[in-house]
Amino acid sequence: MALTGVLRPGHVQLRVLDLEAAVRHYGDVLGLWEVARDPQGRVYFKAWDEHDHHSIVLREADTAGMDFMGFRVDSVATLKKLAEDVKASGLATDMKWVEAGEMLRTGERFRFTVPTGHLIELFADKDKVGNGMPLENPEVYPDSLKGMSPTRFDHCLLYGDDVDGTVKLFMDVLGFRLAEQVVAGPDRLQIAAFLTCSNKPHDIAFIRHPEKNKFHHASFMLDNWGEVLKAADIITRKRVSLDIGPTRHGITRGETIYFFDPSGNRNEVFSGGYIHYPDRPTLTWTDDELGRAIFYHDRKLNENFLSVLT
Amino acid sequence: MALTGVLRPGHVQLRVLDLEAAVRHYGDVLGLWEVARDPQGRVYFKAWDEHDHHSIVLREADTAGMDFMGFRVDSVATLKKLAEDVKASGLATDMKWVEAGEMLRTGERFRFTVPTGHLIELFADKDKVGNGMPLENPEVYPDSLKGMSPTRFDHCLLYGDDVDGTVKLFMDVLGFRLAEQVVAGPDRLQIAAFLTCSNKPHDIAFIRHPEKNKFHHASFMLDNWGEVLKAADIITRKRVSLDIGPTRHGITRGETIYFFDPSGNRNEVFSGGYIHYPDRPTLTWTDDELGRAIFYHDRKLNENFLSVLT
Amino acid sequence: MALTGVLRPGHVQLRVLDLEAAVRHYGDVLGLWEVARDPQGRVYFKAWDEHDHHSIVLREADTAGMDFMGFRVDSVATLKKLAEDVKASGLATDMKWVEAGEMLRTGERFRFTVPTGHLIELFADKDKVGNGMPLENPEVYPDSLKGMSPTRFDHCLLYGDDVDGTVKLFMDVLGFRLAEQVVAGPDRLQIAAFLTCSNKPHDIAFIRHPEKNKFHHASFMLDNWGEVLKAADIITRKRVSLDIGPTRHGITRGETIYFFDPSGNRNEVFSGGYIHYPDRPTLTWTDDELGRAIFYHDRKLNENFLSVLT
Amino acid sequence: MALTGVLRPGHVQLRVLDLEAAVRHYGDVLGLWEVARDPQGRVYFKAWDEHDHHSIVLREADTAGMDFMGFRVDSVATLKKLAEDVKASGLATDMKWVEAGEMLRTGERFRFTVPTGHLIELFADKDKVGNGMPLENPEVYPDSLKGMSPTRFDHCLLYGDDVDGTVKLFMDVLGFRLAEQVVAGPDRLQIAAFLTCSNKPHDIAFIRHPEKNKFHHASFMLDNWGEVLKAADIITRKRVSLDIGPTRHGITRGETIYFFDPSGNRNEVFSGGYIHYPDRPTLTWTDDELGRAIFYHDRKLNENFLSVLT
Ligand SMILES: [Ca+2]
Ligand SMILES: [Ca+2]
Ligand SMILES: [Ca+2]
Ligand SMILES: [Ca+2]
Ligand SMILES: [Fe+3]
Ligand SMILES: [Fe+3]
Ligand SMILES: [Fe+3]
Ligand SMILES: [Fe+3]
Known part of the structure; x- marks a missing residue:
């Protein structure tokens, strides 16, 4: 298989x-x-x-x-x-x-x-309920979509201390691949790891942080950059708290916008990104390029990125 | 893994x-x-x-x-x-x-x-030569792209007689999944099979046809529908023979354009399509909906689709 | 003014x-x-x-x-x-x-x-009723848009016999400019005229045709090529009769799709096109390039274009 | 005319x-x-x-x-x-x-x-040199475009003290219309004026500022939001100083990115915006909504907007 x-x-x-x-x-x-x-x-x-x-x-x-x-x-x-x-x-x-x-x-x-x-x-088991369309002769999307209507829950970015251990577990035990990483300092300490178990550039990611068990964002997939704009417009139309975007990540190349749910949990909707394969070489970013790695256009982190977690 | x-x-x-x-x-x-x-x-x-x-x-x-x-x-x-x-x-x-x-x-x-x-x-082995960018601190695309500049070779669609045997080989021996199929007549004979070994909606596809070993098209991946328009403009700018498009496939939902190389081999560039997983149910199209399955907007095949092969 | x-x-x-x-x-x-x-x-x-x-x-x-x-x-x-x-x-x-x-x-x-x-x-007078948003501190679009939701009625294309007279009236009396034209034969007879009274590439257009007072299409403006795709998807979703598209016109450069209302009146939704000014030179197409002029990608007219009128 | x-x-x-x-x-x-x-x-x-x-x-x-x-x-x-x-x-x-x-x-x-x-x-006179394409049977764009390749120089935003006088001159003498304005305080002092002499939402704009004769930006028109992303990517690829974007303006609805030339003059490339007519009602923004007026998604000005001028 x-x-x-x-x-x-x-x-x-x-x-x-x-x-x-x-x-x-x-x-x-x-x-x-x-x-x-x-x-x-x-x-x-x-x-x-x-x-x-x-x-x-x-x-x-x-x-x-x-x-x-x-x-x-x-x-x-x-x-x-x-x-x-x-x-x-x-x-x-x-x-x-x-x-x-x-x-x-x-x-x-x-x-x-x-x-x-x-x-x-x-x-291993969760009931299949379909996507609102028949399995025979479907349309290309169901009626009555509203809001940003992402197609899928895509990944989470999590912050924690022992990134080495977690990455080892995901890679060596669960079979994930390291699509991209950020390394810091002369010893090239891995401070961020983007892990995939699929053709997507990441299915889960970790950033090194002193505190355990912190949550940075849950991300949802949109079809394209036009949908990212529509999401941005909805964020303002509904007076949702915007974090940053529309912009592009250097890491994964994804087109993205971050915002917060009413409890302060960060959400992302994004589109794009390359097709990953297990034999694709890992991309490495050095911490002096961290800004460009995370926000490709701004080339610097916003103040929230490292500090606003739930 | x-x-x-x-x-x-x-x-x-x-x-x-x-x-x-x-x-x-x-x-x-x-x-x-x-x-x-x-x-x-x-x-x-x-x-x-x-x-x-x-x-x-x-x-x-x-x-x-x-x-x-x-x-x-x-x-x-x-x-x-x-x-x-x-x-x-x-x-x-x-x-x-x-x-x-x-x-x-x-x-x-x-x-x-x-x-x-x-x-x-x-x-199992082909040399890695990279994508024109360094593996450390890359940009999001290399300089000097020209033409349609698809990101990847994506799939082929092939025509031949014993689709049953070929599909069996790809599925049972090589581990492919049947993402979508077209069935014809009261016996629901499988006349087209779209097979995937990845998260892509298809990596190879077959259409039942009296003659063996015919080639319908080789397809290349573009980033988005705007790039499909750019490709269409290039097709005219370079006086390339257009087959059909820009349009959308019902099957895979991909946004697409078909054209011919100077020897008559059909090419496709496309974008979009859903994320496939092995547990995603197979979608089935019946032959009375074949037009919409292949060309979602026109809802009928063009005269070339079934007859122009190399 | x-x-x-x-x-x-x-x-x-x-x-x-x-x-x-x-x-x-x-x-x-x-x-x-x-x-x-x-x-x-x-x-x-x-x-x-x-x-x-x-x-x-x-x-x-x-x-x-x-x-x-x-x-x-x-x-x-x-x-x-x-x-x-x-x-x-x-x-x-x-x-x-x-x-x-x-x-x-x-x-x-x-x-x-x-x-x-x-x-x-x-x-000179028609009541102003607004666009569904306040004139003070509006949003960028109103709630509850549905369907293709074009922003404006844009132009009509009409067929008739005495194009010379009509063009003369629109240009010399009403102050329109000839943005583009199609000419036929060695005498370069004007067989199509695209006339503008604004910065839009056309506000009305005429095609020479033996019968008087025929209607080809009424056109509505969309924001972009992504909206043209959405319109195409709606056309199929609602089983509307498609004429042709998505494609691009050579004339005006507009990105377009033609379809029919239930009575057979042709509609168009389109996006794009250049900014016209009165001193912009008229573009001329010759009849041997008529296909590319009308449908830039196909480079030939579909059978409906000259014959299906209301 | x-x-x-x-x-x-x-x-x-x-x-x-x-x-x-x-x-x-x-x-x-x-x-x-x-x-x-x-x-x-x-x-x-x-x-x-x-x-x-x-x-x-x-x-x-x-x-x-x-x-x-x-x-x-x-x-x-x-x-x-x-x-x-x-x-x-x-x-x-x-x-x-x-x-x-x-x-x-x-x-x-x-x-x-x-x-x-x-x-x-x-x-009233400047030589016509064309757009790189013939006036007869042109393509939809010329060969050899590079960089952001905007279609046109579109407008400037200027800062100065006597906005009342300048607006009066543009409107009463030169025939411009006030498409949008920002007013401040209980007396609704006009602090920004967006003026048009065409169907574009603005051809020149002014912001009230203590110093005379300051320059905020010169703006260039792109075809669409996808081109704004391409421009953003080029800004990073060429290590140009980014001001803000991609984002949307509330005023004009335009999709935009601001950046600086090597001397610190701000440039804008943008797409979109509505069609203006002389009888379209002026839109008014109050200063408490200034952030959303200027940067619709962020809903606040960045620190550069009011202070970085040349
Ligand atoms: Ca942005
Ligand atoms: Ca040879
Ligand atoms: Ca088409
Ligand atoms: Ca009736
Ligand atoms: Fe993410
Ligand atoms: Fe294909
Ligand atoms: Fe039209
Ligand atoms: Fe501007």
């Missing part, structure tokens, strides 16, 4: 301070589809072109941030195998199985804490 | 009637980079964002068409394994190893004829 | 065979705003970024086609002056004043028949 | 500190065409789709800034008439005729100082 093992970011659970304000944001501004609420009060969303039941789960809490991020693997056998591999690696802590159904329409998940402090899950 | 086995279309060798006219077409109109000529007189090209040495090889001959299409696999071990699997499948004929170096900068290739009559190769 | 005299195409009245089918087409597919119905049963529409009360009027009738096209002039004084000039020119027939209010929210109109047989009107 | 009087911004003469650095900037980065150098050492450029001989003139000097901006009028008669009107208005000072040929290929110019201290010229 050509795509095997860990297939994709399957879901992220975010903590929000005011659930209904968050529902309006993810539902009306981003235009995700609300698909369910569970007995715990969590609200489930999907981007329209995902076939899985959901990719975003919102939980009301006293602090914003990410509870966990889950990756879909290709089969139950792979799930069992990777759970064993994670255990054997000695790189993860707090490993446990979360039972099927604890998350709606989702099979059992293997959850563990990676060295940067983030909770990561693997799962 | 997350991407394994067959990774991508690695090269296609095309027969052209007048080599220098073809070199001008692929070099100046498409804007591929000529990278080498070999002692046989073949001319090698690459698209700029490919890291491998070449993806297009032109050979002067008395008839136009495709000599063979080669797929890169992830390792020599996989190459050996897949060669055994192909042999064991009973689906291929005329199997042989082509020695390393027969194609410049390329390792040994395992070549076989698939049931539709096409020559397909697998290979 | 810098813009004086005839300012713009202000309205076109179209005959449709089934009023409610037409209302759905212009309202839901094009996404014009229905603003009024009058006691005669006519339905009035405006494009969202026009400030005038309406620009499209539909009248149910037994044959499709254009009743008349009206141009807004800068003042009542200009209206009176131009009416006298038209009378004095000897180029128009059937001249009359249509009383204020015969068309809703519109002042008196001076109507006349031009040598190609079309009814043309001039008027 | 439909376009009369003052037709368009015809040229701007900029002072630069290092002529050859400036020539590289305007020639290679912006991609203007160098058309001439005069005995004074001034360098003349045109944007490709202008038919006039030149629109940008660079003069080496010890300080950066704008020497003067010239507007093309429709005829010598209009030039004489407007010169009389300017004299009669009592609003201008330092009026004089500059002889034909002082600026290459340009007729006599009537120059005067407006109340904000800027030198403005009117002229």
